[in-house]
Amino acid sequence: MSLLRLELIRLFRTHRIWILAGIFGFFGFLGPLTARYLPEIVERFGGGVEIAVPPATPELAMAQYLGNALQLGLLGLVFVAGASLAFDAKPEMSIFLRTRASIGQIVAPRYIVNMAAAAGAFLAGSGIAFAVSALLIDTPRVFGSVIGSLLVALYLCFAVAVAGLIGGFVRSVPGTALVTLGALIVIGLIGLVPALAPWLPSELIGAFDALIAGGPFEYWRSVASTIVVSGAAIAGSIVVLRHREV
């Protein structure tokens, strides 16, 4: 058995893959569905109150998917990634691996599998949202949907890298997950500074809606910085874990 296979087994036998797939898949259906039937829902349950509802469009359907799925999906992802990457949480368990393989050998498959799971689950959810939107409303822009989804998938990979780095400092799984979530929120808040915003990974989330709405692709800076910072986070986690005592 290889360490890559170990991580794949972990993902399936602990049902973590189904948590991610379930969240993104569920909202993939729900986003277009609520966008299509929101006027009827408001009319039925509004209690006579006049509420202005935007018309059902493919852009709204995809935006509903992203808005709903990303909140819960990101929460699920930081716990899934934390459980895998904070591998010193149980020292007796980590001794088994640490005395048999290098830190790089241990963490590489964990990053690969968690990033693939996060990106795959999100892209599957996007695919579902695209298909349901096409069935119920209209077909969203293909280029914007594909590129926008890939950019959000890249952001989720960045979130996994941050979880790995935090896992090098924080031993417990809940601690790693919560600090990671806090770090991602802080990075998002830095985007309030206009000069920095184009460089931030969180800019990739906004790209989803903008590209589906037909906006131009102007995210090279955030793509580059996300890749660089993710790589640095992975390298940093290896250095930190190498120096940590068990």
Add this chain to the structure above:
Amino acid sequence: MSDYAVTTTDLAKRYGPTIALAGVSLAVRRGSIYGLVGPNGAGKTTLLGVLAGLRKATEGAFAVDATRVGVLPDTPTFDPWLTAYEVVDLALALNGPQKGAAAVDSVLERVGLADVAERRVGGFSRGMLQRLGLAATVVGEPDVLLLDEPAAALDPAGRREVLDMVAALHGQATVVFSSHILDDVQQVCDTIGILDHGQLVYEGTLDDLVAGRRQAAEYRITVRGSAGHVADAIRSREWVDRVSVIDDVVVVTARSSDVLERELIPALAEIEVSIISVAPVRRSLEDIFLEVTQ
């Protein structure tokens, strides 16, 4: 190649103000089974952790001269969703010679887990986990094994099996084996090191340890008739340190067993008494251990 597989020189480890190891210098001969004994908190696990590369020494140096090192923690734990077979298979794949499924089956058979090889380890008892840990450690055929209390959680039969496995490694691999169960150490180790408060207070063979503590030797003499009369007659001899009568048995203490072996029998022969038995008081390893660590 050096005669010693594991050496430490003035090894020290501190956790803030707490001293876990205070200048430990030991040498483990290649192919030997070295018993690391000491009371709880003596520094055994810390020392093994440093040798395994899991903890960093504050001062001093150490060397583990081996291609493959196997480490067994005192409470081995594995991902609960792995089967016993998968744990050993993973261990073999990571740092063992590529020998395939037969090697995994064989080692699981040796530790008595063949019947549960396909069961997930989440339901295993602590004893089963310890056997599995040992299987995962030996399957890679390491040159040096660092075993922390490998038989601590096992029942008597399981302990016997594990000790037999460890004993079988003699000459094939170098084993550093920590334990607070002195009987286990006595059974399998040819060399021991006694740790106390982070210091190595004794290192050598068991025979030397026992012999070295025979300085104050004791003999028990059972006689027919008055034990007090015999005690009085012997007490006056200049080579005697102490004589006491316990339950009609005379206990004679002298400064060394050599003196007692030479002088006691002639002295008894001079006393008109019927002797039932004369026997040295054998001091257990536990007695010696307590004496060394107190």
